[in-house]
Amino acid sequence: MKGVQTKLMEKQKTDAHGPVSVDKLLGRFTLIIGDINTGKTTLTQKMLDLYCLQEGVRAVVVDLAPTIVASNSKGTTEGIGGMLKVFESPGVRLYHCRIHAPRLNARNEREARKLAAENARRIESLFESALSEGAEGLFVNDCSLYLHAGSAEKFLGWIRSLPTAVVNGYYGSSLGSGPISDREREGMNHLINRCDRLIRLKNQSKRTLQG
Numbered sequence: 001m002k003g004v005q006t007k008l009m010e011k012q013k014t015d016a017h018g019p020v021s022v023d024k025l026l027g028r029f030t031l032i033i034g035d036i037n038t039g040k041t042t043l044t045q046k047m048l049d050l051y052c053l054q055e056g057v058r059a060v061v062v063d064l065a066p067t068i069v070a071s072n073s074k075g076t077t078e079g080i081g082g083m084l085k086v087f088e089s090p091g092v093r094l095y096h097c098r099i100h101a102p103r104l105n106a107r108n109e110r111e112a113r114k115l116a117a118e119n120a121r122r123i124e125s126l127f128e129s130a131l132s133e134g135a136e137g138l139f140v141n142d143c144s145l146y147l148h149a150g151s152a153e154k155f156l157g158w159i160r161s162l163p164t165a166v167v168n169g170y171y172g173s174s175l176g177s178g179p180i181s182d183r184e185r186e187g188m189n190h191l192i193n194r195c196d197r198l199i200r201l202k203n204q205s206k207r208t209l210q211g
Contacts, residue, residue, distance in 0.1 A: 020043070020046045020047055020050055021050075022050050022051060022053075022054065024197065025047055025050075025051060025137075025164055025166060026163070026164050027163050027164060028164065028165075028196040028197055029159050029160065029165045029167070029194075029195045029196045029197070030047070030165065030166045030167070030195065030196065030197045030198075030199065031167050031168075031169070031191055031192065031195035031197070031198050031199070032044060032166070032167070032168035032169075032199045032201065033168070033169055033170075033171035033188065033192065033198070033199070033200050033201070034170075034171060034172060034200060034201030035170070035171070035172025035173065035174050036170065036172060036174045036175070038172075038201035038202065039201050040168040040169075040170075040201055041065070041082040041083070041141055041142075041168065042082075043168070043199070043201065044084060044139060044166055044168045045084055045085060047139070047166050048061065048084060048086070048139050048166070051137055051139075051164070051166075052087075052089075052091075052092055056091065057091045057092065057136075057137065058091045058092075058133070058134065058136050058137070059091065059092050059093075059135050059136070059137035059138070059139065060092075060093050060094075060095065060130040060131070060133050060135045060137070060138055060139070061084055061086050061092065061093070061094045061095065061138075061139045061140075061141075062095045062096075062123075062126055062127060062130050062138070062139070062140045062141070063083050063084050063086075063094065063095070063096040063140075063141045063142070064096075064099055064123060064126075064140065064141055064142040064143060064145045064146060065082060065084075065096075065099065065141055065142045065145075066099040066100060066101035066104075066142070066145060067098050067099060067100070067101070083096070083141065084139065084141050093130070093133055093135075095126045095127075095129060095130045096126075097122050097123075097125075097126060098122070099119050099122065099123070099142075099145055100115040100116075100118065100119055101145075102115040102116045102119070102148060102180055103175050103176065103178070103180060103181070104175075109178065109179065109180075112178075112180055113149070113179070113180065116148035116149035116180055117149045119145055119146065119148065119149065119150075120146060120148070120149040120150040123145070123146045123150065124150065124154075127158050131158060131161060131162075135162060136162060136163050136164060137162065137163070137164040137165070137166075138158075138159065138162045138164070138166070138167075139165075139166045139167075140159075140165070140166070140167040140168070141168060142168065142169065142170070143155065143167050143168065143169040143191070144169035144170040144171070144184050144187070144188060146187075147169070147183065147184045147186075147187030147188060148180045148183060148184055149180075149183070152186070152187035152188075152190035152191060153190070155187070155191070156190065156191060156194055167191070167195075169188055169191070170184070170188075171185070171188050171192075171200075
């Protein structure tokens with residue numbers, strides 16, 4: 001955790017309404033983090049739309065937003081599960097499957113771990129297909145769902161296999177604590193310490209940038 005705090009303090013800049021620039025995306029791993037309802041998916045959408053304006057673009061979008069069953073959920077579900085809007089074309093492909101929300105839908109910790117492991121298997125299959133496309137850009141929504149049970153190092157390998165990657169993930173306290181949350185935070189810290197550009201969203205009108 002100390003290393004993460006150090007990185008967040010180094011080269012710190014604030015930009016409340018800075019324009020999204022494709023030049024800041026190309027050839028880099030951009031990581032967007034924040035609590036729920038901070039605009040992670042919205043900002044990722046803007047970056048995806050801008051990236052897709054390039055001529056001859058080849059990109060894959062892996063959307064890991066969970067399927068929320070409100071009747072089975074514990075606590076608030078507002079702002080959770082938002083998906084990216086992708087207009088598929090010969091150069092842009094979307095990959096998505098049913099993803100559980102373990103902390104919200106599981107009846108106990110054992111069931112939560114089971115759902116998280118099932119998610120990890122499904123997500124690994126998604127990436128196996130997505131990375132076979134030969135794309136140059138990768139956009140990932142809600143990466144933290146994989147980190148509940150999957151390997152952060154494996155995930156980083158997927159990201160680094162393409163020249164450009166934009167990834168967002170939950171990094172907050174709204175969803176409580178526990179073994180899954182601890183593993184998720186550890187995985188996100190792993191990515192934070194290895195990304196090229198970090199965007200930490202605090203609310204819709206204020207964000208902190210590193211790099």
